[in-house]
Amino acid sequence: MKQLILAEKPSVARDLAHILGATQKNKNYFEGSKVIVTWALGHLLTLKMPEDLDQNWQQWQMETLPMIPKYIGIKPLPKTRAQLKTIGQLAKRKDISEAVIATDAGREGELVARWILEYVRFNKPVKRLWISSQTTKAVKAGFANLKSAKEYDNLYYSALARSKADWLVGLNVTRALTVKYQDSLSAGRVQTPTVALVNKQDEKIAHFIPQKYYIITLQAKGQKIKLQQKNPYELKTREAAQKLVTQLQNNHGIVSSISVKEKTESAPLPYDLTELQREANARYGFSAKRTLSLIQSLYEIHKIVSYPRTDSKYLSNDIRATLKERLQAVCDMYPEAKEYAKNGAKVVQNRVFNDGKVTDHYALIPTEQKPNYAKLSSDEHRIYGLIVARFLGLFAKAHKVSQQKVTIKFGQASFILNQNTVLEQGWKRIDQKAKLDKIEKWVEGQRVEPNFSISEALTTPPAHLNEGTLLAQMEKYGLGTPATRAEIIEKLIKSNLMERKNNYVQMTPKGKQLLGLVNPQLVTPELTAKWEKQLESIAAGKYASKQFLKEIENDTRNLVKEIKNSQEKYQDFSLTQKKCPECGSLLREKNARDGKLYVCSNTECKYRRRAEAKVSNHRCPQCHRKMLIVAGKNGDYFRCKYDGTTDKMADKKKRSKKMTKYEEKKLLKKVNQDNEPQESALAEALKVAMSKNN
Numbered sequence: 001m002k003q004l005i006l007a008e009k010p011s012v013a014r015d016l017a018h019i020l021g022a023t024q025k026n027k028n029y030f031e032g033s034k035v036i037v038t039w040a041l042g043h044l045l046t047l048k049m050p051e052d053l054d055q056n057w058q059q060w061q062m063e064t065l066p067m068i069p070k071y072i073g074i075k076p077l078p079k080t081r082a083q084l085k086t087i088g089q090l091a092k093r094k095d096i097s098e099a100v101i102a103t104d105a106g107r108e109g110e111l112v113a114r115w116i117l118e119y120v121r122f123n124k125p126v127k128r129l130w131i132s133s134q135t136t137k138a139v140k141a142g143f144a145n146l147k148s149a150k151e152y153d154n155l156y157y158s159a160l161a162r163s164k165a166d167w168l169v170g171l172n173v174t175r176a177l178t179v180k181y182q183d184s185l186s187a188g189r190v191q192t193p194t195v196a197l198v199n200k201q202d203e204k205i206a207h208f209i210p211q212k213y214y215i216i217t218l219q220a221k222g223q224k225i226k227l228q229q230k231n232p233y234e235l236k237t238r239e240a241a242q243k244l245v246t247q248l249q250n251n252h253g254i255v256s257s258i259s260v261k262e263k264t265e266s267a268p269l270p271y272d273l274t275e276l277q278r279e280a281n282a283r284y285g286f287s288a289k290r291t292l293s294l295i296q297s298l299y300e301i302h303k304i305v306s307y308p309r310t311d312s313k314y315l316s317n318d319i320r321a322t323l324k325e326r327l328q329a330v331c332d333m334y335p336e337a338k339e340y341a342k343n344g345a346k347v348v349q350n351r352v353f354n355d356g357k358v359t360d361h362y363a364l365i366p367t368e369q370k371p372n373y374a375k376l377s378s379d380e381h382r383i384y385g386l387i388v389a390r391f392l393g394l395f396a397k398a399h400k401v402s403q404q405k406v407t408i409k410f411g412q413a414s415f416i417l418n419q420n421t422v423l424e425q426g427w428k429r430i431d432q433k434a435k436l437d438k439i440e441k442w443v444e445g446q447r448v449e450p451n452f453s454i455s456e457a458l459t460t461p462p463a464h465l466n467e468g469t470l471l472a473q474m475e476k477y478g479l480g481t482p483a484t485r486a487e488i489i490e491k492l493i494k495s496n497l498m499e500r501k502n503n504y505v506q507m508t509p510k511g512k513q514l515l516g517l518v519n520p521q522l523v524t525p526e527l528t529a530k531w532e533k534q535l536e537s538i539a540a541g542k543y544a545s546k547q548f549l550k551e552i553e554n555d556t557r558n559l560v561k562e563i564k565n566s567q568e569k570y571q572d573f574s575l576t577q578k579k580c581p582e583c584g585s586l587l588r589e590k591n592a593r594d595g596k597l598y599v600c601s602n603t604e605c606k607y608r609r610r611a612e613a614k615v616s617n618h619r620c621p622q623c624h625r626k627m628l629i630v631a632g633k634n635g636d637y638f639r640c641k642y643d644g645t646t647d648k649m650a651d652k653k654k655r656s657k658k659m660t661k662y663e664e665k666k667l668l669k670k671v672n673q674d675n676e677p678q679e680s681a682l683a684e685a686l687k688v689a690m691s692k693n694n
Contacts, residue, residue, distance in 0.1 A: 253448030267393030270363035281468035288486035396427035477525035
C-alpha cells in the first residue's frame with residue numbers, strides 16, 4: 001500500500017519525491033514503491049461566486065444585496081482542472097492507504113489541501129506533515145513524526161472562516177459601491193483600513209505648514225554643542241535668538257557636571273517576515289513582494305533558510321540541538337560562525353528560546369544546509385546575509401558603550417555634550433578607534449569661553465509612508481498576516497487606490513474618494529484586528545467558527561444598508577473626454593497588466609481598446625524587429641513602427657481555445673517561481689467578475 005502525498009507546488013513535490021525515493025516520473029505526479037507525490041498549483045479550488053449560487057445574483061443590482069447564502073460551496077479553478085482530475089484519480093486507486101498533507105504549514109496551506117481532499121471525496125485516513133525547513137534532514141524527520149490531520153482541524157476551520165468572511169464582506173461591499181457609483185470600487189476588511197493608514201499620513205503632510213526657527217550653538221574644543229530647550233522650536237525670530245546670545249556672552253561658561261554610565265545593548269532577536277521586509281525596504285528599496293519572493297526562493301529552491309511566512313522572532317527549545325550544524329553551514333562566508341561552533345554553539349541571547357511565543361513556525365534562521373553561494377543571485381545574497389547576521393547575533397556578546405554626559409552652564413542656560421566610548425563591540429561591527437579619536441577631555445569646574453553661533457532652520461514635514469513603514473503600521477493594527485501583507489499592498493496599487501512614487505506609497509484621487517464612500521466601520525483597523533483575534537482563537541480551538549460567521553453576516557447586512565442610504569457623491573477621475581465609438585459614452589482610462597486601456601464607462605457596453613501601443617514579441621516580416629499592438633476599428637493588429645508594415649492578429653477565441661504547451665509551461669513556471677502568497681483564490685475570482693462588469 002502507498003501514501004498519497006499532496007504538496008503545494010511542483011517544485012516542492014519534486015524535492016519530496018527525490019527524498020522519499022519516488023523516482024518514476026509521470027506528467028502530474030511522481031511514484032515510488034511506497035509513495036505517490038502529487039501537487040496543487042496554489043489553490044485548485046475557490047469558493048463559488050454569487051452567479052454560481054443564485055440566478056438573481058448574476059447581474060450586479062442593488063436590489064439583490066446583501067447576498068447571504070446558507071451554503072457557499074467550492075468549485076474548480078478553470079486553468080488547473082487537469083491537475084485536480086489527476087489527484088481525484090490517484091485518490092481512488094486501490095493501492096492508496098492514506099493521504100499526507102504536505103502543503104505549506106500554515107492557515108492557507110491547510111485550506112488548499114482540505115478543499116482538494118473534500119472535492120475528490122477522499123475517505124481514507126489523512127495525516128499532516130508539519131516542517132519549518134525543506135532540507136532532507138527536516139523532511140525525513142517530519143515524515144517520521146506525521147500527525148493525524150484531525151489535530152489541525154481548528155486551523156482549517158479558521159482558514160475557511162476567513163475565506164467566507166472575505167466573500168461576504170468583500171463581494172457585498174464591492175458590489176454595493178460599484179453599482180451605486182458606477183465605477184469599479186473594491187473594498188474589504190483589510191485593504192480599506194490599509195488605504196486609510198496611507199491617507200492619514202498624506203493628510204498630515206498636506207496640512208503641514210513649515211515654521212522657521214533658530215538654533216544657538218556653542219563652539220568649544222572643536223565641538224558644536226546645542227543649547228538645550230524644552231521646546232527646540234522656541235526661538236521663532238533671529239532677533240530673539242540674538243538677544244539670548246547677547247545675554248549669554250556676558251558670562252563665562254562652567255562645566256557644571258560630568259556623569260558617566262555604561263550602556264549594554266543586546267543583539268536583536270532573529271527576524272520574522274514583516275521585520276525582514278521592512279529592513280530590506282529600508283536598506284535596498286525592495287518591495288514587500290520582492291523580499292518575500294527572495295526568501296521563498298532561499299527556502300524552496302536553495303533550502304538554506306527556515307519557513308518564510310512566520311510571525312515569530314523566537315525559537316522553540318528543540319532547535320537548540322541543531323544550532324551547531326547551522327553555524328557550520330555558514331562558516332565559510334562568516335568566519336565568526338566557526339568560532340561560535342567551536343565554543344559549543346553557546347547562545348548568549350537565551351531569551352530567544354520561548355515555546356510560548358512560537359506559533360505555527362519559529363523565527364527566520366539559516367538551515368543546516370550549506371549554501372552554494374555561486375547559485376545565489378546578488379539580491380538573494382543580500383537577504384540571506386541579513387538573516388544570517390541576525391542569527392549570529394544570538395551567539396555574540398553584548399555591545400557595551402561608556403556614555404559621558406557633559407553639562408556646560410551659562411547662567412541658567414545649559415549646553416549638553418554626549419560622548420560615547422565603545423568598550424566592547426560585541427555583535428556590532430564598529431570602528432572603535434574612530435570613536436575614541438573624537439573624545440575630548442572635560443573637567444568639572446572648567447571655564448568655557450562664550451563662543452556662540454546662530455543658525456536658521458525650518459521644521460520638516462513627516463515623511464510619506466514607504467512599504468517598510470506601512471508594513472509596520474499594518475502589523476501594529478493587525479491588518480493581514482505576514483503571508484498576506486505584501487499581496488494586499490500590490491492589490492491596492494493595481495486597483496489604483498494608492499501608488500508608488502520614489503519608493504513611497506501615496507494616495508490616488510480614487511483611493512481618497514473611496515474612504516469617503518465606504519462605511520466608517522471598514523475604514524478603521526479595529527474591526528479587522530477584532531476579526532484576526534477571533535480567527536486566531538478559532539485556530540486555537542477557543543472560539544466557534546459558526547458564531548464568528550453569524551457576526552460577519554450581521555456586519556455585512558449593516559454595511560450594505562449604510563451604502564444604500566449614503567448621500568455621498570463620487571467623481572470618476574479616470575473618465576476621459578474621449579467618446580466610445582459604439583455607444584457615445586465617455587471612455588474610462590484603466591491600468592492593466594500590459595499597459596493602459598480605454599474602457600467604456602457604460603456598463604452595458606463592452607467596448608475597450610488600448611490607450612497606447614504595446615510592444616509585442618511578434619516580429620516584423622520585413623525588418624524582423626518587434627511590432628506594436630495597435631487598436632483598430634476591427635480589433636487589434638500588429639504594426640511595425642520602423643517601416644509601417646502591418647500584420648493580422650489571430651482571432652482571440654482561437655488563441656484562447658486551448659492552452660498551448662508554451663502556456664502550460666509558463667503557468668507551471670509561474671507557480672514554481674512566483675512566490676506571491678496565495679492567501680485567497682477569491683481575490684482573483686473577484687477581479688475577473690469586476691472586469692466583466694466594466
